[in-house]
Amino acid sequence: MSETSTKYNPSATEEKWYQYWLDNKLFKSIPDEREPFTIVIPPPNVTGVLHMGHIMNNTIQDILIRRARMQGKNACWVPGTDHASIATEAKVVNKLAEEGIDKNAIGRDEFMKHAWEWTKKHGGIILEQLKKIGASCDWDRTKFTLDKDLSESVIKTFINLYNKGLIYRGIRMVNWDPKAKTAVSDEEVEYKDEQSKLYYVKYQIVDSNEFVTIATTRPETIIGDTAVCVHPEDERYKHLKGKKVIIPLVNREVPVIFDDYIDIEFGTGALKVTPAHDENDYKLGQKHNLQVIDIFNEDGTISKEAGIYEGMDRFELRKSIIDDLEKSGNLVKIEDYTNRVGYSQRTQVPIEPKLSMQWFLKMEELVKPAIENVNNGNIKFSPKRFVNTYNHWLENVRDWNISRQLWWGHQIPAYYIAGTNEYVIADNIENALKLAKEKTHNSNLTINDLKQDEDVLDTWFSSWLWPISVFDGIRNPDNEEINYYYPTNVLATGHDIIFFWVARMIFAGYEFRNERPFKDVYFTGMVRDEKRRKMSKQLGNSPDPIKLIEKYGADGVRFGMMLCSPAGGDLLYNDSLPEQGRNFSNKIWNSYRLIKSWEIDETIEQPEHSELALNWFKNKFHEQIKDLDKQYDTFKLSEALMTVYRLFKDEFSSWLLEIIKPDYQKPIDSKSYNKLIHIFDELLRVLHPFMPFITEELWQHIKDRKNGKSIMITEMPKPSSFDTEIIADFEITKDIITQIRNIRKEKSIPFKTKLKLFYKNDNQSYNKTFESIISRLSGIETITKVQEKPENVSQFIVKKTEYFIPLGELIDKDAEIKKLTEELNYTKGFLNSVMKKLGNERFVNNAPAPVIEKEKIKQADAEAKIKALEEQIKNLKKQKNSDE
RNA sequence: GGGCGAUUAGCUCAGUUGGUUCAGAGCACUUGGUUUACACCCAAGGGGUCACAGGUUCGACUCCUGUAUCGCCCA
Numbered sequence: 001m002s003e004t005s006t007k008y009n010p011s012a013t014e015e016k017w018y019q020y021w022l023d024n025k026l027f028k029s030i031p032d033e034r035e036p037f038t039i040v041i042p043p044p045n046v047t048g049v050l051h052m053g054h055i056m057n058n059t060i061q062d063i064l065i066r067r068a069r070m071q072g073k074n075a076c077w078v079p080g081t082d083h084a085s086i087a088t089e090a091k092v093v094n095k096l097a098e099e100g101i102d103k104n105a106i107g108r109d110e111f112m113k114h115a116w117e118w119t120k121k122h123g124g125i126i127l128e129q130l131k132k133i134g135a136s137c138d139w140d141r142t143k144f145t146l147d148k149d150l151s152e153s154v155i156k157t158f159i160n161l162y163n164k165g166l167i168y169r170g171i172r173m174v175n176w177d178p179k180a181k182t183a184v185s186d187e188e189v190e191y192k193d194e195q196s197k198l199y200y201v202k203y204q205i206v207d208s209n210e211f212v213t214i215a216t217t218r219p220e221t222i223i224g225d226t227a228v229c230v231h232p233e234d235e236r237y238k239h240l241k242g243k244k245v246i247i248p249l250v251n252r253e254v255p256v257i258f259d260d261y262i263d264i265e266f267g268t269g270a271l272k273v274t275p276a277h278d279e280n281d282y283k284l285g286q287k288h289n290l291q292v293i294d295i296f297n298e299d300g301t302i303s304k305e306a307g308i309y310e311g312m313d314r315f316e317l318r319k320s321i322i323d324d325l326e327k328s329g330n331l332v333k334i335e336d337y338t339n340r341v342g343y344s345q346r347t348q349v350p351i352e353p354k355l356s357m358q359w360f361l362k363m364e365e366l367v368k369p370a371i372e373n374v375n376n377g378n379i380k381f382s383p384k385r386f387v388n389t390y391n392h393w394l395e396n397v398r399d400w401n402i403s404r405q406l407w408w409g410h411q412i413p414a415y416y417i418a419g420t421n422e423y424v425i426a427d428n429i430e431n432a433l434k435l436a437k438e439k440t441h442n443s444n445l446t447i448n449d450l451k452q453d454e455d456v457l458d459t460w461f462s463s464w465l466w467p468i469s470v471f472d473g474i475r476n477p478d479n480e481e482i483n484y485y486y487p488t489n490v491l492a493t494g495h496d497i498i499f500f501w502v503a504r505m506i507f508a509g510y511e512f513r514n515e516r517p518f519k520d521v522y523f524t525g526m527v528r529d530e531k532r533r534k535m536s537k538q539l540g541n542s543p544d545p546i547k548l549i550e551k552y553g554a555d556g557v558r559f560g561m562m563l564c565s566p567a568g569g570d571l572l573y574n575d576s577l578p579e580q581g582r583n584f585s586n587k588i589w590n591s592y593r594l595i596k597s598w599e600i601d602e603t604i605e606q607p608e609h610s611e612l613a614l615n616w617f618k619n620k621f622h623e624q625i626k627d628l629d630k631q632y633d634t635f636k637l638s639e640a641l642m643t644v645y646r647l648f649k650d651e652f653s654s655w656l657l658e659i660i661k662p663d664y665q666k667p668i669d670s671k672s673y674n675k676l677i678h679i680f681d682e683l684l685r686v687l688h689p690f691m692p693f694i695t696e697e698l699w700q701h702i703k704d705r706k707n708g709k710s711i712m713i714t715e716m717p718k719p720s721s722f723d724t725e726i727i728a729d730f731e732i733t734k735d736i737i738t739q740i741r742n743i744r745k746e747k748s749i750p751f752k753t754k755l756k757l758f759y760k761n762d763n764q765s766y767n768k769t770f771e772s773i774i775s776r777l778s779g780i781e782t783i784t785k786v787q788e789k790p791e792n793v794s795q796f797i798v799k800k801t802e803y804f805i806p807l808g809e810l811i812d813k814d815a816e817i818k819k820l821t822e823e824l825n826y827t828k829g830f831l832n833s834v835m836k837k838l839g840n841e842r843f844v845n846n847a848p849a850p851v852i853e854k855e856k857i858k859q860a861d862a863e864a865k866i867k868a869l870e871e872q873i874k875n876l877k878k879q880k881n882s883d884e
Numbered sequence: 885g886g887g888c889g890a891u892u893a894g895c896u897c898a899g900u901u902g903g904u905u906c907a908g909a910g911c912a913c914u915u916g917g918u919u920u921a922c923a924c925c926c927a928a929g930g931g932g933u934c935a936c937a938g939g940u941u942c943g944a945c946u947c948c949u950g951u952a953u954c955g956c957c958c959a
Contacts, residue, residue, distance in 0.1 A: 191958090340959085563911090564911090576912090580911075582924065589921090590925085591921070592921085646909085657921080665920090752919085840942060841942085846943085
């Protein structure tokens with residue numbers, strides 16, 4: 001690209017360098033003697049598209065992996081995708097529906113063909129998009145959770161856990177998604193507050209004209225009622241002991257039962273009991289031996305068992321049944337009521353609690369090492385507070401429903417034996433047959449007598465193995481790769497999947513490797529818009545990341561995402577973020593242009609100011625990268641970026657370059673130039689993890705680089721010792737320069753007009769080191785020490801030194817007096833507060849000596865300053881009077 | 885209903901074991917600038933009773949208790 005353009009053009013360089021990195025296999029990792037640094041990507045849904053959350057999450061991972069690589073570690077970032085059972089199946093079902101094809105009509109095998117076709121067509125797009133932001137994944141390692149090796153790992157794991165007695169099959173109350181027609185886990189249910197109604201319905205008591213009134217939010221389920229329950233202590237209902245009531249409409253007689261589970265205060269104190277469709281009712285049903293009537297089909301329509309309303313939709317039923325209850329005179333009243341309704345996370349339809357035959361994984365023992373090792377710090381969470389959430393969940397976790405009534409996924413390796421109630425668990429049908437023959441003692445069985453379970457495993461039952469299975473550590477537990485790369489170093493993921501994924505990976509790690517899966521977990525927040533709303537397609541508030549990259553450059557977008565994403569906190573996105581990133585890219589670009597524009601002259605001496613400034617910057621640089629390392633190590637990446645940003649923009653561009661910059665059309669000495677190039681090189685390296693493309697582009701430009709070389713594999717600058725005094729002195733120098741610039745501005749004195757600077761200080765603390773820099777940056781021709789203040793000067797004080805700039809007639813004495821008086825008053829107030837502290841006997845007696853010492857220094861400084869200010873004001877007033 | 889966390893400048897956030905590098909950063913804002921690297925720029929500046937009320941302490945943004953508001957997780 002043209003080096004003369006004042007604007008950096010990202011699109012021209014990004015593709016070039018990404019391809020260069022790929023061509024030179026710079027992302028590739030194979031085990032060697034170096035220390036490994038491993039990250040496994042949170043696998044996005046295979047048919048998903050990149051959104052802002054992915055950008056943030058993967059930028060973080062890329063920053064960490066690029067830094068590790070530059071620290072000489074063997075950095076390995078494993079990419080891949082997740083088959084996302086329910087989400088992908090839903091997409092394929094929809095697509096087929098549009099073509100008029102019904103899933104069940106075509107059957108499992110045919111459906112799977114369509115699903116694979118869909119996956120091949122849409123799969124992997126997201127990985128291509130990740131390349132656009134510069135993700136340095138080892139693409140040769142790309143995995144998919146339905147790959148042969150990963151699938152075998154899942155099946156092997158299932159068999160292993162089954163044989164250990166940790167997996168069982170049984171009828172349980174599950175969260176039923178009537179749209180996807182599958183059970184979902186507790187974690188896949190989202191609860192929402194809803195304005196609904198509380199219906200009061202009266203049930204007639206058998207052999208009586210009396211009624212009992214119950215309150216319910218779900219009148220439609222009364223057709224599945226098998227009891228009415230009241231509290232044993234409730235005086236209102238004691239006479240109902242041993243009685244039965246008649247369910248309206250269905251006219252079934254059911255018992256009145258007594259249980260202290262009932263909340264006497266709620267509604268009428270009488271509860272209808274529907275064991276098939278409510279968790280608590282189910283428990284009551286078991287306790288009191290109640291009949292269970294499942295009134296719903298798997299699609300949410302009314303079942304034959306209900307007796308009436310068969311085939312009606314559940315929402316239709318609610319309307320009908322209210323009408324019917326009203327007609328029959330059983331509806332007493334309706335009240336407004338707010339209750340929480342569970343929705344399926346995937347399909348967003350209300351969940352129906354339903355009894356169903358499912359496979360479960362026992363959690364109790366499995367989670368113990370997971371709790372222990374997070375709490376003892378073997379696995380660190382950033383931010384720490386997520387440990388509480390994590391503990392709370394694990395301590396109350398219920399058995400994991402791992403079966404799904406879907407086809408897209410790992411089919412459960414259970415084989416039912418025809419003519420029996422037996423089944424066997426095996427990795428393939430041949431082995432299943434062997435086991436079946438043993439189990440039944442029937443050697444005549446054939447494959448045709450076996451039928452594999454129709455269900456597939458929960459998607460998370462494959463992703464919980466991800467850090468192990470991508471290195472084939474399940475099938476070959478002692479292979480070189482798993483031994484080298486595992487445990488991984490950092491997991492960077494959203495806190496919304498702490499239970500779904502993070503916790504499960506942790507206990508999987510201990511169960512299958514007896515080792516943590518990662519050392520650190522960095523939880524990211526969610527990307528929201530400025531109004532804190534979630535990014536969503538419906539709201540249209542989610543920008544297309546690819547368009548952003550085109551507009552602001554990948555580096556600009558990365559910069560913007562990292563500018564303010566505290567661990568665990570949400571990122572409020574708006575376009576000014578990548579805009580800042582783009583502006584910064586441009587700043588870097590122009591710094592390079594400036595340096596490259598200079599002609600180098602070997603013969604000229606290095607000016608003093610350049611030597612001093614370069615030496616100062618070296619110290620400043622090491623001070624800053626020490627902070628930087630600390631920020632990285634504590635995962636404060638936004639702060640780390642800010643450190644680098646300010647180091648480059650303020651210290652390097654605004655101070656160092658301004659000092660070094662030769663006069664117009666003059667050459668630069670070669671010594672300064674070479675040092676500056678070295679500094680620029682180091683800055684680019686420090687910047688590289690955040691902004692990989694522009695840093696590569698410029699790194700390749702500043703010197704001749706051999707083909708195949710890359711900033712990616714250079715060494716990250718390491719902090720070394722630095723001189724704090726030089727840094728502090730330079731800060732004072734900046735202060736002086738700023739004061740002089742202010743005087744110029746106040747008096748409208750152009751920079752070209754040279755000024756003289758005088759200073760007066762009675763003590764010896766004055767440091768002359770940076771005088772040449774003061775001269776250069778503030779247009780001062782001489783700096784002279786004086787014993788007495790000269791006349792007609794503008795003045796200021798930095799530390800204990802007074803400075804004067806003679807301005808002749810430009811001096812407005814009244815304004816000077818006013819300025820000085822304001823400062824005097826402030827300093828007096830300050831001294832006052834210090835004296836108050838020192839006058840407090842209890843402070844002097846109790847505070848530690850260094851603290852008191854500091855206060856005394858403050859006192860002395862303030863007193864000296866007050867004295868000087870008073871002197872100055874007095875003199876000015878005297879001069880003013882003599883003028884008049 | 886239970887738990888966790890927050891409340892600091894107009895906005896988004898830092899503030900590490902109580903004490904002058906503790907009231908900070910970036911953006912935004914105001915003012916000035918045709919200083920030939922960059923207006924996607926430079927320089928300077930204003931702006932906060934650290935949610936509120938108590939307490940501990942010589943001393944509290946920091947520790948404790950309570951109140952209010954908000955957010956998240958779980959039932």
